[in-house]
Amino acid sequence: MISDTNITQAEAAAAQIRTLILNGTFQPGQPLRQEALSEQLNVSRTPLRHALQSLVEDGLVEATDYKGARVAALDPGMVDDLFEMRLLLEPLALKSAFQHHTKLDFAKAEMALDAAEAERQPSKLSALNWDFHHALYRPSNRQTLLKTIEQLNRASALAEVIASSIVARPEKSAAEHRKLLQACRNGDEAGAMSILSEHLRFAHHDIRNREE
Amino acid sequence: MISDTNITQAEAAAAQIRTLILNGTFQPGQPLRQEALSEQLNVSRTPLRHALQSLVEDGLVEATDYKGARVAALDPGMVDDLFEMRLLLEPLALKSAFQHHTKLDFAKAEMALDAAEAERQPSKLSALNWDFHHALYRPSNRQTLLKTIEQLNRASALAEVIASSIVARPEKSAAEHRKLLQACRNGDEAGAMSILSEHLRFAHHDIRNREE
């Protein structure tokens, strides 16, 4: 076997459903019936249920026993909570990454940034968004911290999509990312920290102002 | 139907396995074979797999495709990460709760505290622990924030058990909790905040010192 990219059907289905949600095809509140979905995605109900369960843990889907699953309807305070947490945790990750400057490697970050500028599909944009941030935080080597931050980013992605913000401000976001990457390259820790915070505050603000 | 306590077999199995892990019956690294477990718990493999998956999302179990699941072996920095995050997020929740003082209700907190003092089983102790903290944070009404904090508490529970800390310091923890509750009752926001932070720092310290 050459490449070990063994993906399970449940994971494939989860990825597809996630895409459908993040691209707005599946609207919040919409019921997700197992049989219909399994037909649509050409998988049996067994892996489909696993997919739904993992999406529940991601916060993209809500489910109740015997009553079925539906696309999550985000509660009002969710966006504020997510960004307040990110504003506390992500600078921490970046700071820790700077302390392992021997491991710093910005190639992946730049790749994600380049790819993002050519991408317009919301689900892929949000994935590349995280790839970029993750590339910067990774040298910190703090797996547990990064796992939590990743969850918060995933949840934010849904909010961004609903607010049509991820497609509305890609250039602005890209510019902020470039500034952030440059500061990291220069070893300007303080500068990078403040750019990151500002970036998160902008994103938060833009999402809020598009909600009605 | 009088009470709507409909529990699914998968959830029941998950609860049982969680108990077995938190009580130390299942040691970290130990493989969890589906067939053996399904016999032991008297459920089929289908709901058992769902249970394992949800435990994976809780961080109590690690799984790899086609290679099976095992009790999570916590990585070295995990404890530090968890408590640094809790130290940032939990005071935030408490502070928000104070701002909704009309909703403050300490009955549940006291009940959890009383029950904890009579309890010696680690899995139940950690559950009551969370019940107490949750009762204090709940008036904040910040569901997303509280969900994240709950995850961090759940993950901490495993670490505490491994460090034999949850059974070693219950009286100390209970005393700290009583002080915290009293400060909240008195409306002493600043005092409560500092007691909470201190409480978390103590817990962190006690876990660290028991690891080898």
Added chain:
DNA sequence: TCTACTAATATTGGATACAATCATGATTTC
């Protein structure tokens, strides 16, 4: 003896059939 390959076994992932639960609408009773 060691390595590479193959076969046999064990274990997990998936498909399908069945049981339990919920939702809807008709029917009965007052």
Added chain:
DNA sequence: GAAATCATGATTGTATCCAATATTAGTAGA
């Protein structure tokens, strides 16, 4: 006529069987 009850259909949860993958033991060849 309204409310409660029951029956029917729809939907989810569970059990069991089959397929795919990994692991191990064994064998052949150098």
